[in-house]
Amino acid sequence: MLKNLTLRWKILIALLSLSVIPLVVSLVIMNGLIERQLDRDMQxxxxxVVNFALKNVETSQRELANYIQFLAGNTDMVNSIYYASLTGDNEQIKRVVEGMQKNINLNTTLVVDKTGKVLLQSGGDSGKEGELNLADMPTIKEGLAGNAKSSIERFNNRLCLITVAPVKLQAEQIGALAAVVFLDDAYATPLKNLSGADVAFYDNGKVEAASLPELRSVNLPPLLAxxxxxxxxxxxDYVLYISKLEGKDRGILLAIDNTENISARRHFRLLIFVIVAVAAALSLLVGLTISHGIVRPLFAVVANLKEIAEGEGDLTRTLEVSSHDEVGVLAENFNRFVAR
Structure with a gap:
């Protein structure tokens, strides 16, 4: 194929191959390195962000546990629970709990007697009393067994942080005090403000709360896998990450805005295109200039030889010697030939 091309085209192709192709290869390699670095930075x-979110949940859980354990030993709390368990009057408990909730933000406070009967439930279904289904509330069950415990589980069909502490009077357990903080939109939004990433909480394959409403429609199974x-x-555009909490079916879903990352990749690819286009144009311009300097005197020699071969040549006409390279030597020798 190349042998059918003119010398000018061969020169142009050679210059483009030597200048543009190595440049393209280098830029493609550089683009790959930059994209890998961007991926590493995102990771x-x-x-x-994942560590921050987990630490935040753990810190909230620990602070809640410390506060509830402190209150479970408070004299007013102990006396009010003992009095309510004897008389059924929970007014004293209400006053103690109201004072307690001024110091810490709780969604629900539960006070139960030693049988599991609810003496007071403030927040949520406020004032609700009756028997608890302890089978669905293992943390409360632990508290009634005399153990302080914190965990992440469901309360009133909502995912939450729950902590419980036994309440004792003279070493005899008379009930338990529990506090609940829901892992809801109100909990996720401050996490977003602190971490810079949108936060959602999921349980059993479903997003239950999120700082970004669109996260509720995310298809979780592929992410969990x-x-x-x-x-x-x-x-x-977002990059999504899963971090599991207690139990493999619940955890935190983080969404990091990837718009700037994608924009940076697009800008660099555009820059590559511009650089290659400019390099190709410059190579073409240089190639045309060089090929013109090579081909023009050769064409003159060819034209004169053709005229001589056809018997019409002017044997007194000489070629201009404008260089000292091989083309110049050819023109000079041609002049010597016609001068003989």
């Missing part, structure tokens, strides 16, 4: 950021994924939520 590092995600790891930091892979641990991460990508999604377009609203008008933005």
């Amino acid at each position: 590092q950021r995600a790891k930091g 892979d641990g991460q994924g990508v999604a377009t939520l609203g008008s933005a």
Whole structure:
């Protein structure tokens, strides 16, 4: 194929091959390295956000447990529970709990006697009394067994942090005090503000609370299998990460805005295209200039030889010697030939 091309085209192809192709290969390799670095940076950021979110939940759980254990030993709390268990009058408990809730933000406070009967439930279904289904509330069950415990489980069909502490009077257990903080939108939003990533909580394959409403529609099974994924939520692109909490079916879903990352990749690819286009144009311009300097005197020699071969040549006409390279030597020797 190349042998059918003119010398000018061969020169142009050679210059383009020597200049543009290595440049393209180098830029493609550089693009791959940059994209891998961007991916590593995103992974590092995600790891930091995941650790922050988990630490926040753990800290909330620990602070809640410490506060409830302290209150369970409070004299007013102990006396009010003992009095209510004897008389059924929970007014004293209400006053103690109201004072308690001024110091810490709780969604629900539960006070139960030693049989599991609810003496007071403030917040949520406020004032609700009766028997608890302890089979569905293992943490409360632990508290009634005399053990302080904190966990993440469901309360009133909602995912929550729950902590319980036994209440004792002279070493005899008379009940238990429990506090509940729901892992809801109100809990997720401050986490977003602190971490810079949208936060959602899921349980049993379903998102239950989120700082970004669109996260509720995320298809969780692939994420649970892979641990991460990508999604377009609203008008933005996100990288999604899963971090499990207590129990393999519940955890935190983090969504990190990937718009800037994608934009950076697109800009670099556009830059590659511009660089290659400019390099190709410059190579073409240089190639045309060089090929013109090579081909023009050769064409003159060819034209004169053709005229001589056809018997019409002017044997007194010489060629201009404008260089000292091989083409110049050819023109000079041609002039010597016609001068003989």
